[in-house]
Amino acid sequence: MTPKPVAKPSLLVLVAISTLQPIALNLLAPATPALARHLGASYATIQLTLTLFLVAVALTQLIIGPLSDRFGRRPCVNAAIVLFVLGSILGALAQSTGTLLLARVLEGAGAGTVFALARAIIRDTASRDQAASQIASVTMVMVVAPMIAPYLGGHIETWFGWRMIFWGLTAVGVIVLLLTVARLPETAPSVGVKTSLLGIFRAFPDLVVDRGFVVNVIALSMTSAAFFAFIAAAPFIVVETMGRGADVYGAYFMLNALGYMIGNFAMSRLAVRLGAAPMVKLGLVISFVATGVGLALSFSPYWTPLALFLPLAVSSVGNGLTIPGSTAAALSAKPELAGSAAGLMGAIQLGAGALATVLISWLVTVWPQSLVAMMWLMMVVGLVSLRFLKSARNT
Structure with a gap:
């Protein structure tokens, strides 16, 4: 039938x-x-x-x-x-x-x-x-x-x-x-x-011992956690530290989303031609450089909403490359476990984001520049994790 x-x-x-x-x-x-x-x-x-x-x-x-x-x-x-x-x-x-x-x-x-x-x-x-x-x-x-x-x-x-x-x-x-x-x-x-x-x-034990899955989840989680930390701390910086209104934060935030859309569009056009793995690395490098510039600007006397958001909008272009590429790579590590991989990956990704918001919500009230410093360090962790994947492929 x-x-x-x-x-x-x-x-x-x-x-x-x-x-x-x-x-x-x-x-x-x-x-x-x-x-x-x-x-x-x-x-x-x-x-x-x-x-x-x-x-x-x-x-x-x-x-x-x-x-x-x-x-x-x-x-x-x-x-x-x-x-x-x-x-x-x-x-x-x-x-x-x-x-x-x-x-x-x-x-x-x-x-x-x-x-x-x-x-x-x-x-x-x-x-x-x-x-x-x-x-x-x-x-x-x-x-x-x-x-x-x-x-x-x-x-x-x-x-x-x-x-x-x-x-x-x-x-x-x-x-x-x-x-x-x-x-x-x-x-x-x-x-x-x-x-x-x-x-x-x-299925989870099989996934957590797979280096391809773990490394890509680390890259994904660090990139996502940096974004969630930004959501948690940027309103405080704009409103309380810089003395601007909540509507100012909302207007400048659009730069970040636009940057992510640009990165996502580039990934959709270039992934087949260049491969997802190089695009993930390129995304992390872009975010690393952009957050480094943002960190330097945060110590200058000209730290304004534009100086906060513009470098991080460029970082969002990198995020638009890293997130879809690392997600696809993590799900492809063990195709027969794609469903379990999606659930575990999502839980780790959002769990890392939750921990980042807890930490940054306290740090930003003590040291406002801690937001950009944390985001930069997360990009460092993501880049370092890719080295482990490369070394595994060479062995």
């Missing part, structure tokens, strides 16, 4: 569910100094709104695949969006730091679920080439989302206060939920099959 063909979701649905995470992550960032003042908490404590969000997303990456295999993609996506909406409402009504942090955990769990399942849905319904095209389209929008979100978040906080940011996220969540209820079909190939969570963990 011929299996019934699986209905394909529209690109609009895939884009909608994929952008919840970057929007929720970046929309609140410009308001963190105002949150600290309003709730009477330290800046490091308020930055847990970013850290715990990332932790929730990281943990979700590990477990949601097996759950959606058993119960289906559609119910997991819809339930996750409901969780995201509840978290957003709780954030809008929060009167204490603890309630605010709980709200961000709920948002992170919901956004992390739909982010992970968007890629699974694409794999369910498309061939390899079609999937590559759809993922590229979705990724392009995901780059635009963090470019616009800080700008909007900064202006919303300036004009209406930080609570309106959460009400805005609530509205976005409700709109996406209505869209998925109406237009997201079930795509899982074998709903109801009992998949043990332990099964996915059994």
Whole structure:
């Protein structure tokens, strides 16, 4: 008997569910100094709104695949969006730091679920080439989302206060939920099959001893963690150290997203011709040089928002080369374990980002230049890790 063909979701649905995470992550960032003042908490404590969000997303990456295999993609996506909406409402009504942090955990769990399942849905319904095209389209929008979100978040906080940011996220969540209820079909190939969570963990030991996987995950994690550290600390530098408004941070942040788009476009055009590995190294070298320039400028008397953001926008061009290249290389280390590799890689990537936000949120209040210093050191670690991969290939 011929299996019934699986209905394909529209690109609009895939884009909608994929952008919840970057929007929720970046929309609140410009308001963190105002949150600290309003709730009477330290800046490091308020930055847990970013850290715990990332932790929730990281943990979700590990477990949601097996759950959606058993119960289906559609119910997991819809339930996750409901969780995201509840978290957003709780954030809008929060009167204490603890309630605010709980709200961000709920948002992170919901956004992390739909982010992970968007890629699974694409794999369910498309061939390899079609999937590559759809993922590229979705990724392009995901780059635009963090470019616009800080700008909007900064202006919303300036004009209406930080609570309106959460009400805005609530509205976005409700709109996406209505869209998925109406237009997201079930795509899982074998709903109801009992998949043990332990099964996915059994592949992890094989991955952590594979040098190709480990080295590329280190490069990916250092690059991503540097970006998350920037999100955590740059608002404090711009608002508290440089005395500018949250809207200024949001406007300059667009330079970083533009740089990443340029790097991503270059990778898509040159990877086949030059190879992903040289492009990853080139990306790290660009980021290393750019953050080094940014570090030098941070000690000058002319350290302005432009002097902070412009070198790091160039670094973002390098990130646009490194992140997709190292991601593809890590997943290709053991193709038969690609699913487990994606979950473990995502958890390590976001876990490193969470740790970086904890550390930098404290350091930046003591020494503002620590942000650029940390980002530069992370690029050093990424470049050094590539030497281990090269030495393995020569042995």
